Amino acid sequence: MQIRREDVDHVADLARLSLSEEEREKMTRELNSILGHVDKLNELKTDGVQPTFHVLASLKNVTRKDEVIHGLDRDRALQNAPSQKSGCFAVPKTVE
């Protein structure tokens, strides 16, 4: 698979990254190199091998009891918010 400049722009856009002209070039090059390596892995015969959905394959079914424990006080929760109002996080308006 070949990564094009448009693909980099698209992914950057989805990730809300603003890239300079040089960075876009660099990303295109590096992503292609990474995918080249993955392509190499694709040459391996993996018939009959279970997909690795999780790196900790032996760790399964980790759950907790349904119990309420107070988390953060509101002042603490809002402490690092760039903007807050009426006990809420204030963000740029989202709906027209």
Place this chain on the structure above:
Amino acid sequence: MTWETIIGLEVHVELKTESKIFCNCSTRFGGEPNTQVCPVCLGLPGALPVLNQQALEFATRAALALNCQIAGYSKFDRKNYFYPDLPKAYQISQYDLPLAEHGHVDFIFGGEPRRVRIRRIHLEEDAGKLLHSEDGGLSADANVSLVDFNRSGVPLIEIVSEPDLRSGEEARAYLNRLKTILAYADVSHLKMEEGNLRADVNVSVRPTGSTEFGTRTEMKNVSSFRAVVRGIEYEAERQVKVLDEGGSIRQETRQWNETKGVTIALRSKEEAHDYRYFPDPDLPALDISRDFVEGVRANLPELPDARQARYVRDYGLRDVDAGILTSDLSLAAFFEEAAGLYPKDPKAVANWVLGDLLRIMNARAAESDEIPITPKQLADTLMLIDRGTISGKIAKTVFEETMATGKDPEVIVKEKGLVQISDTSELEKVIADVIAANPQPVADFRSGKETALGFLVGQVMKATRGKANPGIVNELLMKALK
């Protein structure tokens, strides 16, 4: 050309756990903003989500109630998108290995049995809540929205149907049945006004007889059944109009505007649907044992179909009546308790519930979980009839009065002087007056016109304001007219 509407629904249901799906914060509705939050549900770096066992059990229970197969292996994935109500910029959801698949919901629509297939059910977390100035909320500033993360992380199941529905009303029937089944399964508070149940509605149209699907649009987060129906009807009509005029449908997300009664295309980035799912490394996979599934199945409460069949079998009710009673858990519970208190005639109890009770509740637009009379009060009313204290006719008055005031039937009968007159000497006097005042019907009856008797009985009932014992009146009238 005629068109067929194709509808698929993705229904989000909040589960009724005490704490959130991946952290211990409370799920309680209506708290002060941002008072039920922690590093996990605020998406702070380094926080580690851990799955709530109860959420897994509720989801499994719901899936079994909806006839699904539970996966042997399931996992959580990150669904990546930016929105201010989503603090991590991804939602923990399930992508290619959902908890359950291949279910179905059976219901009656237009007198016909229908089956809608369930494609999948998966677990995910709810987002926070955005408050806008036009909602009359806390934000008076038109340029900012406020975010309350109390809802962030409340457990949800998403129930995805196959595109098996063909009209807005059919969608409503499906949603009603789904809601009933979930109420019986006891997995959610199902309060519509608190947003416990919301639907994403996919609509497309195609020429009748065609087997290919048209391009669909999606209405997100529709929070009432009425809005679902209206949205579908509007959207289908809009699409047909576009196609009739030679245009084409764009695959897009549209928003249903309840006040204006229209759907509006959301100004969304072209690639908004590119969620780049990948497995969430914070959450170990689920290896779901058959023991676990069978344990949940064994504890599954009785479901509406089974209860309907039981009412027919044990109480001798008609299938259609049992269907109406069991379509609502509160109504069914009311009926069953009243029938237990009045075991000699469950059918009479059913008739009162399906007749007077529903009529009065509908007239008041009351919710079924606010039945303003107790099962005992209904049973007591029926026993007052049996004892001859009141007539069947007066019983209706008493019943209405109990529904209106909450007072016990005995108290109403006493206060309003509604005790049935069975005293023959008192009734004989009234009958003599009625005979004297109505010579023509009396003559009619004597010349063989039997129907005249009914009129005369009516006059006696009227004179006693319905309190006369009709059996005794009949008997005495016949005697007097001979």
